[in-house]
Amino acid sequence: MNININGDTVQATFAQGLDQEKLIPLLKNFRPLNDWINNFDKNIKVSAIEIQSVDLFGPRIGFLKIKSILTDILLNKNMPGIIFFRGDAVAVLPIINNAYVLLTEQFRAPVGRKLLEIPAGMTDGEGNFSGVAIKELEEECGIKVKMNDLKDLGRMIPSAGGCDENLHLFLLPLTMSQLEIEEMKQKLFGTEHEAIRIKFLTVEEAWQLEDAKTLVALGKWARMQ
Secondary structure, X not given: OEEEEOOEEEEEEEOOOOOHHHHHXXXXXXXXXHHHHHOOOOOEEEEEEEEEEEEEEOOEEEEEEEEXXXXXOOOOEEEOOEEEEOOEEEEEEEEEOOOEEEEEEEEEOOOOEXXXXXXXXXXXXXXXXXXXXXXXXXXXXXXXXXXXXXXXXXXXXXXXOOEOOEEEEEEEXXXXXHHHHHHHHHOOEOOOOOOEEXXXXXXXXXXXXXXXXXXXXXXHHHHHO
């Protein structure tokens, strides 16, 4: 598979066991990879790319891992080239009664334990960030809102050392009764493969969490205040 990056043709090889015939058409339409190619720094030369692993989400690529050989032309120095592609994602900071942060609690396999974090999810590659945010809120929290209920907080790149993810952040101010809060605490949310509980922390308590997107969203909201 040949890839054109800044006018140079780069040979992309596949790790043993990957079905090249099946994957090549999907890779050509995989938006995160295309965005990486089209916005690549012109002072970095790509000599080779190895497709190491691909995870399919139904008929499309969900996760892609590659190893590339990169050289800084100006410095004549090799650069790190292992990349995990997952593309754009969204996260929503729900502020309840201007005093509490609504958080999801679910098991996160990469860290091997449950985490408290704001509702979040991957996009579908179509660029409809607020639409995906609304969908995630309903799936993870049972909250139904409209697009104009969300306030844009900008975006963040949480882990550029290894992952391409761009996280689009939104604020959702909500008013809820104590009864509604207590009812939400008792329910189990999520899709077929998720088990999500809802927690409510004060803003001060939420500042003590370790989840990066939650802390960045809180910081952006605080700056708006």
